[in-house]
Amino acid sequence: MTSMLGAGSADSPEPPAEDDLPALDKEAFVCPRCGVYAHQHWQILGVGEGEVVEVPGRHSYRSMWKEARCSRCSKPSVWRRDQMIYPLARLGAQPHADMPDEVRRLYDEASTVAAVSRRAGAALARAMVERLIKVLDPRAPKGAKLDTRIDRIRGRVSTPLGEMLEVVRYLGNKMLHVEEPDKLG
Ligand SMILES: [Zn+2]
Incomplete structure (x- = not known):
């Protein structure tokens, strides 16, 4: 993974630019499921039909959940407000094979x-x-x-x-x- 941090060259693929990383409501980003830069179809995840949940006699609530479905692999990422909840981002390198x-x-x-x-x-x-x-x-x-x-x-x-x-x-x-x-x- 260290090569991801290095400068790209003609021989190696460019690392994802900051602009290509996933963010709320972006039309396209590097898909966290398949790793390909692809268009994303955003959809509000509400209860029932729409984004607004009506509680009779009380307030209505706007859903804070969305999914972005990748046009390439058809798999979703799930978002709560502006945070990706699934799949979870993971930091650091893969553990060494000899790690107990x-x-x-x-x-x-x-x-x-x-x-x-x-x-x-x-x-x-x-x-x-x-x-x-x-x-x-x-x-x-x-x-x-x-x-x-x-x-x-x-x-x-x-x-x-x-x-x-x-x-x-x-x-x-x-x-x-x-x-x-x-x-x-
Ligand atoms: Zn994908």
């Missing part, structure tokens, strides 16, 4: 929720790193904190990877500690 199952579950959960909540994604990514390092370094003292555990394996990983582990640890901690209101002003 218990770690992979946390990694998958982190990459799925990160699109909706950066805080939740960061907290889960930290939990995933901790789980992974426990597998890689079973001789670490049982109650060791994560910074100690990262220091212990630093010699076994590249310098950038060691730094990245430290960043994930730091951000994961920070996201879980919401600041006191008097510190926000």
